[in-house]
Amino acid sequence: MTTAAPATGSRDLPHPERGEIRLEAVLHALSDPMRLQVVRELAADGDELSCSDIVLPVTKSTTTHHFRVLRESGVIRQVYRGTAKMNGLRRDDLGDLFPGLLDSVLAAAAGQARRLGSG
């Protein structure tokens, strides 16, 4: 029996299943200022953003690395749509596993940015 490949099938990127997501990996993913900025932008947008929508003050390869850490920890889902790699927060999975955690991190990041005058 064969199944029809989904449109994005041939270039699917590896993601942890919900049950494979670990708190330590999520906290590590969120512990970097660039990755935290990505997560804040995705949360503010509320939908998917392409990698090129999110401009970080680092090289392209470093940016790719940060998105990969976020994906492999289970914080974001990355899917190819045409030539664009689109990114979205895994809010449902994180909210189910770790209720309130993502929102408290986002609020903490916003509060710190206000205090430090950095956005």
Place this chain on the structure above:
Amino acid sequence: MTTAAPATGSRDLPHPERGEIRLEAVLHALSDPMRLQVVRELAADGDELSCSDIVLPVTKSTTTHHFRVLRESGVIRQVYRGTAKMNGLRRDDLGDLFPGLLDSVLAAAAGQARRLGSG
């Protein structure tokens, strides 16, 4: 003008002031399973514990390193009392800076431990 040295003065350990604590460093400190276990034990105890009260399955020098990361990030306060190094969570500072964050991490850690059957 001189001030009387506190009893613990000669061996005070460096701590960040409240305003110097950074979210990224706190998340990094919490992203290690051993350090998360220390924080869970301190939270469960609610008071200070000595380093020897908290037994981790790692060497003494690695344990010392983990406590140091927790102290330097602002998650715990370490003070000498006699010959014992006592450790306490900086709940007030963290709660003021990042409301709800510590509790959501503790709840997430407890939930994960239940799911994984590891305490």
